[in-house]
Amino acid sequence: xxxxxxxxxxxxxxxxxxxxxxxxxxxxxxxxxxxxxxxxxxxxxxxxxxxxxxxxxxxxxxxxxxxxxxxxxxxxxxxxxxxxxxxxxxxxxxxxxxxxxxxxxxxxxxxxxxxxxxxxxxxxxxxxxxxxxxxxxxxxxxxxxxxxxxxxxxxxxxxxxxxxxxxxxxxxxxxxxxxxxxxxxxxxxxxxxxxxxxxxxxxxxxxxxxxxxxxxxxxxxxxxxxxxxxxxxxxxxxxxxxxxxxxxxxxxxxxxxxxxxxxxxxxxxxxxxxxxxxxxxxxxxxxxxxxxxxxxxxxxxxxxxxxxxxxxxxxxxxxxxxxxxxxxxxxxxxxxxxxxxxxxxxxxxxxxxxxxxxx
Amino acid sequence: xxxxxxxxxxxxxxxxxxxxxxxxxxxxxxxxxxxxxxxxxxxxxxxxxxxxxxxxxxxxxxxxxxxxxxxxxxxxxxxxxxxxxxxxxxxxxxxxxxxxxxxxxxxxxxxxxxxxxxxxxxxxxxxxxxxxxxxxxxxxxxxxxxxxxxxxxxxxxxxxxxxxxxxxxxxxxxxxxxxxxxxxxxxxxxxxxxxxxxxxxxxxxxxxxxxxxxxxxxxxxxxxxxxxxxxxxxxxxxxxxxxxxxxxxxxxxxxxxxxxxxxxx
Numbered sequence: 036x037x038x039x040x041x042x043x044x045x046x047x048x049x050x051x052x053x054x055x056x057x058x059x060x061x062x063x064x065x066x067x068x069x070x071x072x073x074x075x076x077x078x079x080x081x082x083x084x085x086x087x088x089x090x091x092x093x094x095x096x097x098x099x100x101x102x103x104x105x106x107x108x109x110x111x112x113x114x115x116x117x118x119x120x121x122x123x124x125x126x127x128x129x130x131x132x133x134x135x136x137x138x139x140x141x142x143x144x145x146x147x148x149x150x151x152x153x154x155x156x157x158x159x160x161x162x163x164x165x166x167x168x169x170x171x172x173x174x175x176x177x178x179x180x181x182x183x184x185x186x187x188x189x190x191x192x193x194x195x196x197x198x199x200x201x202x203x204x205x206x207x208x209x210x211x212x213x214x215x216x217x218x219x220x221x222x223x224x225x226x227x228x229x230x231x232x233x234x235x236x237x238x239x240x241x242x243x244x245x246x247x248x249x250x251x252x253x254x255x256x257x258x259x260x261x262x263x264x265x266x267x268x269x270x271x272x273x274x275x276x277x278x279x280x281x282x283x284x285x286x287x288x289x290x291x292x293x294x295x296x297x298x299x300x301x302x303x304x305x306x307x308x309x310x311x312x313x314x315x316x317x318x319x320x321x322x323x324x325x326x327x328x329x330x331x332x333x334x335x336x337x338x339x340x341x342x343x344x345x346x347x348x349x350x351x352x353x354x355x356x357x358x359x360x361x362x363x364x365x366x367x368x369x370x371x372x373x374x375x376x377x378x379x380x381x382x383x384x385x386x387x388x389x390x391x392x393x394x
Numbered sequence: 395x396x397x398x399x400x401x402x403x404x405x406x407x408x409x410x411x412x413x414x415x416x417x418x419x420x421x422x423x424x425x426x427x428x429x430x431x432x433x434x435x436x437x438x439x440x441x442x443x444x445x446x447x448x449x450x451x452x453x454x455x456x457x458x459x460x461x462x463x464x465x466x467x468x469x470x471x472x473x474x475x476x477x478x479x480x481x482x483x484x485x486x487x488x489x490x491x492x493x494x495x496x497x498x499x500x501x502x503x504x505x506x507x508x509x510x511x512x513x514x515x516x517x518x519x520x521x522x523x524x525x526x527x528x529x530x531x532x533x534x535x536x537x538x539x540x541x542x543x544x545x546x547x548x549x550x551x552x553x554x555x556x557x558x559x560x561x562x563x564x565x566x567x568x569x570x571x572x573x574x575x576x577x578x579x580x581x582x583x584x585x586x587x588x589x590x591x592x593x594x595x596x597x598x599x600x601x602x603x604x605x606x607x608x609x610x611x612x613x614x615x616x617x618x619x620x621x622x623x624x625x626x627x628x629x630x631x632x633x634x635x636x637x638x639x640x641x642x643x644x645x646x647x648x649x650x651x652x653x654x655x656x657x658x659x
Binding site for chain 2: 058207216219275278294296299300340341343344345347349350
């Protein structure tokens with residue numbers, strides 16, 4: 036009898052994933068490191084993340100592109116579907132990855148140096164750089180991803196606008212059933228199921244753009260007041276994902292639905308729900324308190340898988356910032372008080388000073 | 395098993411609830427803690443067994459939670475004390491068949507959505523559970539994790555209520571316990587109707603909601619326990635309100651406003 040070295044064969048090694056410390060799930064990055072830290076380190080494989088769209092759907096679409104770009108960079112299989120755009124178009128518009136690691140880049144000092152409260156200079160920024168994370172990249176949205184990356188990536192599409200809606204099934208809206216079929220075929224053809232024996236495991240990322248928008252013919256398909264097609268689709272999607280190495284990010288324009296109960300059911304059928312509320316077009320856009328931010332983030336539901344304990348964020352007052360190379364979700368801070376008087380007015384201190392000279 | 399919840403309800407490993415219908419109404423996401431409690435209570439008791447109808451989660455989820463409560467579900471499954479009905483997987487496969495994506499296999503159809511056949515909607519699932527219950531002994535709890543999913547999938551509320559009524563009769567006939575969870579958001583009229591109907595049939599009602607004053611790291615939510623007991627005076631005795639904090643392996647219950655963070659321990 037001889038001693039044998041214990042091999043760590045049970046731990047799965049898939050690029051772009053990390054095991055969760057809290058529960059035995061595998062995590063992948065959503066493409067935005069600060070969003071990852073908000074939902075507990077990353078998106079658990081086998082779960083569905085719902086992004087409730089902002090009014091103009093610009094930021095939710097950006098999040099979807101980050102999610103897909105992250106998949107392309109990590110070599111995951113990417114499955115894209117949309118009814119409003121062609122999936123190829125989404126793929127063409129992916130942002131360019133910034134190659135150097137976000138963790139190693141030093142914070143620039145100099146112009147950004149603090150003149151008061153310098154004691155806090157060395158404190159890490161709130162949530163912007165999660166510690167210990169090995170997954171996730173930053174992207175430059177002013178440039179598009181090199182086409183060699185995209186052609187090398189494993190991608191598949193389901194273009195809903197090309198779907199023939201004439202085959203009327205009483206069970207489900209044909210758009211959803213077509214999408215379901217494409218996801219099911221993708222899982223089966225590339226053996227993403229947990230029961231299949233596969234030597235080289237990979238992850239399937241499913242990105243669904245504007246699910247349930249008017250293009251999906253949501254209203255009145257079955258001539259019923261409450262068409263359950265979307266719920267049946269979401270439930271079947273969850274059932275498929277739980278049994279395969281796949282994760283899904285979908286955006287839904289929930290603000291288009293009148294019925295709050297309808298939205299509540301959608302939320303209940305997804306594992307995590309993040310709502311974006313952009314300031315564009317609202318009064319808050321001009322409010323100096325929100326000058327640094329582009330919108331608010333409402334954390335409706337966090338993943339509650341394989342554990343007794345729910346994830347509790349430090350705060351629910353979250354906002355997002357968008358810079359050219361960074362999309363960050365941060366704790367909402369009010370800007371520093373610059374005026375001499377202690378009372379805070381809702382007007383911008385800089386603007387009011389100008390207006391005095393302006394007559 | 396959470397000792398503090400047992401104290402609240404007068405349950406223990408030797409005194410299991412019998413012939414009781416427990417109903418969890420949740421508006422937050424933490425209602426499942428009551429189901430986890432019942433699962434561990436029955437499995438830790440001598441000779442108790444559990445049947446979970448998993449509509450919302452897969453087996454892995456319950457198994458991971460049970461591990462934290464020092465139970466091995468795989469082993470208990472082999473011993474015949476734990477039965478898991480993977481309804482989510484089954485209904486998911488059923489959906490694929492109905493959409494014409496997969497060819498019909500050996501699976502029998504559990505849900506029948508056609509409204510022209512009255513009261514037949516959930517027959518398949520009901521017969522399946524009934525068949526399983528034959529093998530289970532007296533001290534059994536049947537747990538349905540998220541009834542609201544059945545209604546969300548497009549089944550009429552009345553049919554879901556009929557399903558529960560039949561199941562109740564079946565389970566109570568053997569002096570066993572039935573527990574179920576129903577998730578609801580404000581403004582969902584159908585779900586609220588389901589809530590009221592199921593509350594009417596239940597003996598113990600747990601209302602789990604978020605903390606009204608907002609997010610807190612020390613209090614995860616509030617729970618109102620309503621016990622329908624004819625021996626108690628109506629009002630004060632049978633309605634209890636507590637707050638709770640969930641930790642990794644346990645849940646602490648305390649009176650309103652008396653969390654450890656407030657009284658400074």
